[in-house]
Amino acid sequence: MAEETIAFQTSEKNGWTLWSVNGRLDRLTAQDAGEKADNVFAAAQKLAVDMSGLEYLSSAGIRVLLRLTKQAQAQGKAFALVAPSGMVKVVLAESRMDMFAEIYASADELPL
């Protein structure tokens, strides 16, 4: 890979594990992101994907998000998407991710 197009960061917010995904989440970075997410999710009860730094989201990225959604449902964990913007927000809307996962405009809106 010529350059790192994605970066991750983990923090805590209101009892949620806030997993920030920055850069591009596409087919090239999907696998890496999926593995990272699994690790983070394994240690978290409530996982929120902070998308404020996400610039691009492809169908492969959506697939990762969907997988996490299903995983949360199966394990009875809370899962949410936080602060999508721009193209990402459009993609999420167009693909109706809202029908599978909770989407919040900012991390502050995450339920306690």
Place this chain on the structure above:
Amino acid sequence: MSGKMNIERRIFLLMLFTGLACFAAFEAVSFFGLYDAQEHALESGREMGTSAAAFAEEITDEQAKKRFALMAEEKARGVNNEIGRLREDANLLAKTMTQILTHRELYLPRDLPLGGEVPIRSKEPYLFFIPALRESGGIVDVLPEARIAANAADNLALWTQSYDDGHEMTCFYASERGYIISADVMAEGKEFVEFFDTWYSPSFDPRERPWYQEIKATGKSVFTGVYVGVEGYPCISCVAPYYDENGFAGMAGISNNIATLYRQISINTIGDRGVNFILNEKGEVILSSEKEGLLAASATPKDFQKYGETSLALEAACMTRGLSDVARITMGGREYYLAYAPIPDVGWSFGTLIERDVVVQPARDAKSYLLSRAEDFSASLQSFFWDNFLRTAVLLLALLAVLFFVSRKISDRFVRPILVLTAGVREIAGGNLDKKLDVKTGDEIETLADSFNQMTDELKSYIDNLAKTTAENERIETELSVAARIQAGILPKEFPARSEVDLFASMQPAKEVGGDFYDFYFLDERHLMVTVADVSDKGMPAALFMVAAKTLLKESSLLFGAAEKLTVDGKQRHSVDPPTLSHPWLSVGEKAAHPALTPTLSHPWLSEIVARTNDRLAEANDEGMFVTVFTGVLDVATGEFVYVNAGHTPPLVRRNGDISFLPIAKSPMLGVMQGMDFPTERLTLDPGDMLFLYTDGVTEAMNGERELFGEERLQETLAEQPKERTAAEILEAVRGAVESHADGAEPNDDVTMLGLVYKGI
């Protein structure tokens, strides 16, 4: 080992030659050093011998001269004493007779036995008359004086006693008048003699003797020459004149042997050729240790000053002049020392001649001894030198042998790892990448071997990787080509030739095949169903999912579409069994489809079709794949378009010349979850309006700067299209815009478009 100079041989030869050179240099230096030393020692020995000999000769010469001078003086003194006593006594005898004859009146006549008439006894005086007097009868005339003179006879007897040394001698008076008074010492054991040859020979007249004449003339005592006496000893006489009142009256004399003197002269010569001699005042040899030859005393003596060799003559002149010296003379080709000293009482000279060789012989012996020692030393040095040279040579050979083996061993030890390395590398080069070089030398060669091992490891892992990657690539290539064939094969290529609609669709697969598809078909004469979908994955799984999605959707549509038209609505869709292709109802339904049938606006069957397709796709979707679908049915008679957007990018629509996006999807993508609802939406197209369906491969096409083509550009592009343009032309224009945006960048997703222009009836 061929002609090639390998490293082992080079090292070996280098060590060998270096060693050889060192040894040769050492040997040469020691050889020349020793040779030089030997030569020098030899030369020094010779020089030392020569100079020592010369020195010794010089010293010897000097000492000999001193010694010989002393000796000559000693001998001369001895002779002088001996001879001087004789003269003194002769003078005393003469003085006595002169006293008697000049004072006759004081003496009584005395008779002596007549010699010749009685036997003559030792040390007794006798009277003699010369023969001529006896014959002439003049005895009577002489007798009175003779009787007076006989008073001196006791004196004679007395002298003979004092001279008696066991040898013959005589003391006598010989008168001018012809009588003789004498006393003799006889040789031991000889009582008497019958006659006395000398005195009684008939012809003998003492007055006729030369020395008688001499003393008569000179009035001085004189020595006779040396003569051989009766006993065979050399004798000498000294005579002195005596006088009466008339003057010269006769001579007194002592004849004595000089045996002791002679013996001393004869015996005490030095060396075989040494000669002792006495020269008289005339330069004549009167006594000599030589019996014959130049220096022998002779009855006819020679004057040495005129005779003999030049150097001898010169020295003889000095001798007769009463000088003393030690000279070196040459005689008969030989070198001699001549030492001489004067015998002053008689004006003689004692000389002793010593062959120089005898004197310097010890020095010469010393010289030759030294020389021979030097030669010996040189010889032993030479032998030592050669021994040493030989020993060194042997040692050198031994060392060379050692050097040879050591060199071989070292070069072998040095080169063996290289050989091991070479063989190992050759084996590796031959393809055995499992080969490990085992070189433990602890030096650069080990480092090299380690590097080789590392290189081999890396090469091996590279090759393994390459093999894996190649296999993977091959697999992917195969997969992709299969997927691409499936995708291409499943898409409809023939577009409906209907006057009501102008439809065109295209799909440009990306390098890595995606799961896009488009579809269109008439459900019946009036209803055209169009679909554009995008499967979330790529490659073979996506292709298969796509096939499933497309097939399910199409078959469900065809079946349910027909069925729905016969039933009232599709609210109880879950009660309806999935249709099968073998259902006899299918054919009836299709045939029964009638364009005149007015579909209800709710179109619950489309929702049902999509929902069923979703259920089926979600059924066993372990991969978590999904597909976004935009599907709709156009009533070509009315322009009514009923559609379901399941999570798909909103299409664009051109109505009355305006390009706008349809609302975003109301439904989620298919395959995620079962039991979802897919409500329909609708719009009505007027003739000239257009629907533009696409996948995100269009809007998400990127250029080199990762800039998306985007909805806006798409919208603009479509807006630019003149109304007369066909769907195909419009799609071509969009494709061109996308391509020019990408500016050569490789598309990473399928680019799928479907254009539907409604023309109306």
